[in-house]
Amino acid sequence: MPLDRPGETATAARTGSRHAFLVAAGIFLSKIFGLVRQQFFAHYFGVETEAADAFSGAIRIPNLLQNLFGEGVLSASFIPVYARLLAEKDEEEARRVAGTVAALLAMAVAIIVLLGVLATPYIIDLIVAGFRGPTRELAIRLVRIVFVGAGFLVLSAWCLGILNSHRKFFLSYTAPVMWNIAMIVTMVALGGRMDLSSLSVALAWGSVVGSALMVLLQLPVVLRLAGRMRIGMSENVREVVRNFGPVFVSRGVVQISAFVDLWLASFLPIGAVAGLTYAQTLYMLPVSLFGMSVSAAELPEMSSALDDHGYLNQRLNNGLRQIAFFIVPSAMGFLALGNVIIAALFQTGRFGRSGSQYVWAILAGSAVGLLAQTLGRLYSSTYYALRDTRTPLRFAVVRVILTTVLGYVCALRLPGWIGIDRQWGVAGLTASAGIAGWVEFVLLRRSLNRRIGPTGVPASLVTRLWAAAGMSALAGWAVEFEFHGHGPRLTAVAVLAAYGVVYFGMTYLLRVEECRSALARFLRFR
Numbered sequence: 001m002p003l004d005r006p007g008e009t010a011t012a013a014r015t016g017s018r019h020a021f022l023v024a025a026g027i028f029l030s031k032i033f034g035l036v037r038q039q040f041f042a043h044y045f046g047v048e049t050e051a052a053d054a055f056s057g058a059i060r061i062p063n064l065l066q067n068l069f070g071e072g073v074l075s076a077s078f079i080p081v082y083a084r085l086l087a088e089k090d091e092e093e094a095r096r097v098a099g100t101v102a103a104l105l106a107m108a109v110a111i112i113v114l115l116g117v118l119a120t121p122y123i124i125d126l127i128v129a130g131f132r133g134p135t136r137e138l139a140i141r142l143v144r145i146v147f148v149g150a151g152f153l154v155l156s157a158w159c160l161g162i163l164n165s166h167r168k169f170f171l172s173y174t175a176p177v178m179w180n181i182a183m184i185v186t187m188v189a190l191g192g193r194m195d196l197s198s199l200s201v202a203l204a205w206g207s208v209v210g211s212a213l214m215v216l217l218q219l220p221v222v223l224r225l226a227g228r229m230r231i232g233m234s235e236n237v238r239e240v241v242r243n244f245g246p247v248f249v250s251r252g253v254v255q256i257s258a259f260v261d262l263w264l265a266s267f268l269p270i271g272a273v274a275g276l277t278y279a280q281t282l283y284m285l286p287v288s289l290f291g292m293s294v295s296a297a298e299l300p301e302m303s304s305a306l307d308d309h310g311y312l313n314q315r316l317n318n319g320l321r322q323i324a325f326f327i328v329p330s331a332m333g334f335l336a337l338g339n340v341i342i343a344a345l346f347q348t349g350r351f352g353r354s355g356s357q358y359v360w361a362i363l364a365g366s367a368v369g370l371l372a373q374t375l376g377r378l379y380s381s382t383y384y385a386l387r388d389t390r391t392p393l394r395f396a397v398v399r400v401i402l403t404t405v406l407g408y409v410c411a412l413r414l415p416g417w418i419g420i421d422r423q424w425g426v427a428g429l430t431a432s433a434g435i436a437g438w439v440e441f442v443l444l445r446r447s448l449n450r451r452i453g454p455t456g457v458p459a460s461l462v463t464r465l466w467a468a469a470g471m472s473a474l475a476g477w478a479v480e481f482e483f484h485g486h487g488p489r490l491t492a493v494a495v496l497a498a499y500g501v502v503y504f505g506m507t508y509l510l511r512v513e514e515c516r517s518a519l520a521r522f523l524r525f526r
Contacts, residue, residue, distance in 0.1 A: 337495060412425060
């Protein structure tokens with residue numbers, strides 16, 4: 001579906017921008033509730049407690065199902081086919097594809113959840129092999145509970161695929177609010193009446209309830225949009241299944257990378273796994289808000305015009321510029337002002353000043369690969385729009401190998417070599433994962449450039465963005481010095497306000513088009 005006229009291209013760009021805004025708005029709302037959830041978790045569980053480590057490790061293991069069978073795989077295999085059928089007005093076939101994929105997912109997930117519950121002790125020994133004694137026993141109990149909720153999370157991801165294909169972005173990305181609310185209510189209701197071990201079990205059940213609520217929130221709209229779904233094989237269903245295999249393996253490889261971090265962190269002192277989770281809560285905020293929002297909005301559009309490489313190139317480059325405009329200051333903020341952010345969000349109850357400093361070090365390490373991961377998401381979406389699921393897989397394998405080797409050296413060996421406490425190895429772990437992410441990004445870009453022409457963020461723009469972010473960090477440090485002793489939250493408000501104002505002011509003066517566009521959108525939606 002080529003767009004030959006400039007007016008049509010401009011209209012499509014504005015539409016993509018609106019869709020990205022809706023995705024970002026939904027993600028922002030859900031992430032805000034996620035931060036509130038982590039604030040309560042920090043208050044009741046702290047950092048250096050066995051229950052904090054056990055729950056932080058347990059809640060991530062069943063999420064493997066959501067990531068393998070859920071959003072990422074469906075975005076690559078299901079949405080391109082389903083969105084194309086909708087664009088071609090073939091509603092009967094679209095309903096067959098939607099119904100059959102739902103049935104196949106439900107059957108596969110039911111079997112895997114059952115096997116996962118039975119094999120939990122072996123999974124724990126594989127994924128978090130460093131857990132011992134009470135921490136291991138509690139993690140086993142928690143994983144068996146949250147595995148049940150993982151099945152609902154996969155069905156929620158199928159709902160997201162339907163909604164996104166129909167350009168209904170906001171509801172699908174606000175659904176996780178229900179998951180967070182269920183866990184917040186559990187902690188508020190029971191936090192003062194239970195020991196940490198019992199509270200973690202109750203919280204696991206709260207996560208299951210929240211997962212079910214996510215599906216119930218989306219299902220009525222999904223059923224209305226999809227209509228009367230049918231179950232049956234067709235060439236389009238077979239295409240989804242064929243695409244599913246390579247993407248399943250690709251996402252599995254990416255998840256192996258994430259679990260390498262978890263596995264290595266489990267061998268570090270108590271607090272490493274929980275600290276990694278706190279840092280990743282913040283790290284994933286800009287990844288989701290800016291990387292995922294643009295990628296999710298662009299995938300259906302690019303999938304509808306896969307034969308027009310010029311159009312794909314234009315949409316990709318526009319999306320990359322949008323992402324870079326917001327991710328560069330996010331990375332600089334984590335590096336320079338992470339202590340202020342973490343203290344304001346989590347420093348309460350069992351979470352003290354030392355915990356803030358510890359998580360800041362981990363977050364600073366994560367910032368190394370922040371830009372690469374977010375830009376890489378959009379590159380992967382472009383490959384999926386081209387019906388190519390194998391190229392991202394090859395590069396993901398490279399990333400996993402690098403993450404494993406570099407993570408082992410930086411997390412478990414480097415602290416001893418340079419004479420620092422072993423607990424700081426988790427910061428080296430996140431930094432090494434960032435380096436591996438940059439390698440994957442370079443490979444993705446180089447390969448795609450050969451197919452659709454030159455892509456990427458211009459060096460002149462990157463330079464201006466980093467210069468503006470650096471000046472903003474200096475302004476933030478000055479405000480932090482002036483507000484020393486006024487409390488972490490008041491200090492954070494003043495520091496981040498100054499940081500944001502200076503960044504937007506600098507990029508406006510440096511004639512960054514994305515700044516002017518962002519300000520224009522803000523004024524329109526005021």
